[in-house]
Amino acid sequence: MNLNQKAKALNLGCCPCCQKVNEMTERKQRCSRCHHQFSQRKPYSLQYTFAWTLAAIVMFIPANIYPMMVFYTLGRPEKSTILEGIASFIQQGHYPIAFIIFLASFIIPLGKIIGLLILLYNTKSYSRISKKKQTQMYHLIASLGPWSMLDVFVVAVMAAVVNFGFFTSIEAGAGITYFTLMVIFTIFAAESFDPRLLWDIERRNTNDR
Ligand SMILES: [Zn+2]
Numbered sequence: 001m002n003l004n005q006k007a008k009a010l011n012l013g014c015c016p017c018c019q020k021v022n023e024m025t026e027r028k029q030r031c032s033r034c035h036h037q038f039s040q041r042k043p044y045s046l047q048y049t050f051a052w053t054l055a056a057i058v059m060f061i062p063a064n065i066y067p068m069m070v071f072y073t074l075g076r077p078e079k080s081t082i083l084e085g086i087a088s089f090i091q092q093g094h095y096p097i098a099f100i101i102f103l104a105s106f107i108i109p110l111g112k113i114i115g116l117l118i119l120l121y122n123t124k125s126y127s128r129i130s131k132k133k134q135t136q137m138y139h140l141i142a143s144l145g146p147w148s149m150l151d152v153f154v155v156a157v158m159a160a161v162v163n164f165g166f167f168t169s170i171e172a173g174a175g176i177t178y179f180t181l182m183v184i185f186t187i188f189a190a191e192s193f194d195p196r197l198l199w200d201i202e203r204r205n206t207n208d209r
Contacts, residue, residue: 008200013040042194046123052189053116059182060109067173068105069155074168081175082106082151105151105179108144112186115141116193123197131199138195145187152180 007014013024017036022029028039042048067079080088082105089098115137121127122134129137155172162170 006199008040008196013038041196041200042192045192045194045197046120048192049116049189050120052185052192053113053120056109056113056182056185056189059178059185060113063175063179063182064106066175066178068151068175068179069158070171070173072169072171079173081173082179101151101154104148109148109182109186112141112144112148112190116186116189119193119195119198123201126201134198135195138190138193138198141186142190145183145190148183148186149180152176152183 007021011024012021013029014021015031015034015036015038017038018031018034020031020033022032024040028037028043030037064082067081068085069080071078071080082101086098086102086106089095089101119134119138119141122129127134155170155176158170159172162168
């Protein structure tokens with residue numbers, strides 16, 4: 001048996017519930033061990049991934065335009081967006097905090113969206129990046145998902161902790177809703193993606209593993 005032969009070519013499918021390899025007799029069938037219904041590949045994976053990624057891009061814009069937090073000092077509101085918040089931390093000399101917020105709330109979400117678009121493109125056209133690297137990239141995107149919620153968590157904690165009534169208080173701004181939706185949409189996009197589609201593209205380079 002040729003070890004490079006793919007399970008799809010042999011008409012085999014892996015049950016996502018118990019991982020048993022079944023012989024596929026229908027497009028959608030029940031696993032012979034756990035009776036979970038599954039398909040050889042996630043149905044409409046690319047369409048769902050693209051739709052969720054697009055929704056995340058749409059949410060990314062208001063998430064950065066609207067304020068994430070509203071500070072009240074002596075009753076006077078001061079609104080701050082993600083980038084304004086980072087800029088004020090830099091001005092105050094809190095470089096590590098500015099770096100963490102920049103990473104968690106700007107670079108990682110943007111990187112995830114770009115990464116998902118690259119993966120979607122690579123399922124349709126042959127890429128020079130090895131399949132293994134692409135799969136690692138997918139797993140990185142999928143595992144980073146919940147970490148972007150760090151920012152939402154910080155705002156929620158700040159709003160609860162920093163509350164001295166009239167003198168100083170913090171409220172969550174409209175931006176946090178869009179930001180949360182964007183994070184959730186990228187998690188859905190990563191979950192909808194089937195990384196096996198990356199391997200279905202015909203191999204031209206024999207060293208590609
Ligand atoms: Zn099963």
